[in-house]
Amino acid sequence: MPEETKSVNLTKVSNLLSQTWNYFVANWKKFVLIFLIQIAVYLALGALFGFLGVAGFSRLGGFGAAIAMFLLYVLIFVWSIWMSVAMIFVVKDNQLTVGQAIGQAKARLGSAILIGILLAVIVTVGYLLLIVPGIIFTVWYGLVLYVLVFEGKSGWSAFQRSRELVRGYGWSIFIRLIVIMLIQLIVSLVSAIPVIGWLIAIVSPFILTGYWMIYLGQIYQDLVKIKSQDAQSKETVSVGAKIGLVILVLALMAVFSLPFVFLAGLSQLRSTTFDSGGFNLEELTRDSFGVEIPENINFNQGGDFEEFSKDTDGDGLPDFLEEILLTNPNNPDTDGDGVNDGAEYEAGTNPLEAE
Numbered sequence: 001m002p003e004e005t006k007s008v009n010l011t012k013v014s015n016l017l018s019q020t021w022n023y024f025v026a027n028w029k030k031f032v033l034i035f036l037i038q039i040a041v042y043l044a045l046g047a048l049f050g051f052l053g054v055a056g057f058s059r060l061g062g063f064g065a066a067i068a069m070f071l072l073y074v075l076i077f078v079w080s081i082w083m084s085v086a087m088i089f090v091v092k093d094n095q096l097t098v099g100q101a102i103g104q105a106k107a108r109l110g111s112a113i114l115i116g117i118l119l120a121v122i123v124t125v126g127y128l129l130l131i132v133p134g135i136i137f138t139v140w141y142g143l144v145l146y147v148l149v150f151e152g153k154s155g156w157s158a159f160q161r162s163r164e165l166v167r168g169y170g171w172s173i174f175i176r177l178i179v180i181m182l183i184q185l186i187v188s189l190v191s192a193i194p195v196i197g198w199l200i201a202i203v204s205p206f207i208l209t210g211y212w213m214i215y216l217g218q219i220y221q222d223l224v225k226i227k228s229q230d231a232q233s234k235e236t237v238s239v240g241a242k243i244g245l246v247i248l249v250l251a252l253m254a255v256f257s258l259p260f261v262f263l264a265g266l267s268q269l270r271s272t273t274f275d276s277g278g279f280n281l282e283e284l285t286r287d288s289f290g291v292e293i294p295e296n297i298n299f300n301q302g303g304d305f306e307e308f309s310k311d312t313d314g315d316g317l318p319d320f321l322e323e324i325l326l327t328n329p330n331n332p333d334t335d336g337d338g339v340n341d342g343a344e345y346e347a348g349t350n351p352l353e354a355e
Helices: 013-055 062-092 098-107 109-128 132-141 144-151 155-166 170-190 196-226 239-270 281-289 319-325 341-347
Strands: none
Touching (some): 013 170, 062 109, 062 144, 098 109, 319 341
């Protein structure tokens, strides 16, 4: 944690909490609406990929499923960054409408995504290094998106600026982060209480998400007021900046290595031996879905896949897949056209519509 050399105090925790609450109450509709939009898109993406991931990507086997999950993760990550930046714009200027905030966030989206990726990699690497470095990096670089929105700094300059703002106030900020995390923990514990707790579990994210963004924004604005303009504009490269540059290089190396790790994992997956219990998974898979099975996969080595293979109506489609495709697991010919569901699925026709 950075050394405490501050000469001016941050806002007291009690005052910070009350100021944050007052700002949220005055602008709660905007924060809640942005959060609703965020959740709505999450649900839409989940439903879309839940259907396409099985009905479409599954025809490519495990590789297709991996692609679907990767694309879903990327879209959720980008959307999360976009909505977070939109909330920060409301923190900066509460006169903005939700549409204006989202529009201004879109203009900074490219820089925000780059910052989000670097922050995620740096903090993750830090936590892998015995946790403590991860906590330090979270405190140092937790304000990078606020620097982007309030000051227009992007890339590594945003990280340097966040580090400079935090310098000398590391412990104070760490304590403030612990306080709000404790609040979230208490809410989570209360949410376990039957009935009233469930209601709190539903409502609390709509409050805490905006509250968290305002809380960090208040800390950021506190630090900006405290730091002198001269200290902000120094161009000398500090030891911290040099360390940060090394971290950036390592982070980029980690990001660029991910595709190779992904391909290595797929290669390992292709050589995996699967257990299949008493049924013939190879015949089920090849005959029902038209998938060519690699010769090095062994399907006949014990295990219990009875639930997976259950096919109540004997049409060649397992019950779990019929539920996904919306066909009737108790009727081998859902659309009544004389061709069973499994044959239609294999032929690429619609088992829900008579042809």
